[in-house]
Amino acid sequence: MTAVRTVLRRIGFYVLVALVTAFFALPMLWLVTAPFTRHPTFAVRWPDFTLANFRALGDDPNALPSLYNSAVLSLWTMLLTVGAAALAAYALSKARVPGRDAILYLLLLLSSVITGTAAMVPVFQLMFRLHLLDQDLGVILVLTGGLLPAAIFILKDFMDTMPRSHEESARVFGANSLQVFGHVVLPNVRPGLATIAVWAVVNVWGNFLMPFLLYRSPEKQPAAVTLNTFYTEGGQPDLALISTFALLYSIPVVVMFLFVSRRYGFRFHGGIKG
Structure with a gap:
């Protein structure tokens, strides 16, 4: 009797796992098949293997350029975030600044409480006064400022794990602070x-609010905003264009994740997933 119960429990467990897996796999399956279906619906079905949806997407003057716009925003925001976070995290980790932990936690708390939605009015007014509306620089600076507190907090943990003896050895051989x-x-x-870089790119790549708020020209909009334009005049979604664009939109992030995962393996370093 005990053996039968054990077998039934295992069968129930495997059925549950299969149902949960199917629940999460169906949207991904739809995303892969719908772009190749001439008239896609919300149901998952065998595709027609047509490229008509891709040709229709190419006729949109803002669709494919918006992917380039997203790449530009993501790259520059990532570089600024990683560079500034590395400098600030190193200073907070190694320098004995009074109240440094309180400052760090305060920055992290404020960045969590004051979200983009709560700050969009003052951010818009600030960019307007600085004449940075509809400018890439303005959007990059705003996105970088939003990511920096958490980036500094995460990177400081990596800095704390590095032995001070490494720095002291370099200074013995005459290295200055910048060289160290x-x-x-x-x-x-x-x-x-690498963790901060991937995290920054993913956050900027999927950011809708700030680019939508700060850009005025349709040709400057990133992909996250352009995706919201594939609707008919009656408000119905154009599933052919949405599914095709979503597939192209997701490929760079997936490729980046696979590359970084293969390169660094996302091992644990210093208590944080690296």
Whole structure:
């Protein structure tokens, strides 16, 4: 009797796992098949293997350029975030600043409480006064400012795990502070830098609110905003264009994740997933 119960429990467990897997796999299956279906619906079905949807998407003057716009915003925001976070995290980790932990947690708390929705009016007014509306620089600076507190907090943990003896050895051989930072510190925290880089790119790649708020020209809009334009005049979604664009929109992030995962393996370093 006990053996029968054990078998029934295992069968029930495997059925549950199969149902949960199917629940999460069906949207992904739809995303892969719908772009190749001439008239896609919300149901998952065998595709027609047509490229008509891709040709229709190519006729949209803003669709494919918006992917380039997203790449530009993501790249520059990532570079600024990683660079500024590395400098700030190193200073907070190694320098004995009074109240540094309180400052760090306060920055993290404020960045969590004051979200983009709550700050959109003052951000818009600030960009208007600085004449940075409809400018890439304005959007990049706003996105970088929103990501920096959490990036500093995460990267500081990586800095804390690096032995101080490495820096002292470099200084003994005559290295200045900039050389120590560039040749000793950064190579030792590369997993942390990769973590921040991927995190920043993903956040900017999927950000809708700030680009929608700060850009005025349709040709400058990133992909997250352009995706919201594939609706008919009656408000009905154009599933052919939405599914095709969503597939192209998701490919760069997936490729980046696979590359970084293969390169760094997302091992645990210093208590944080690296």
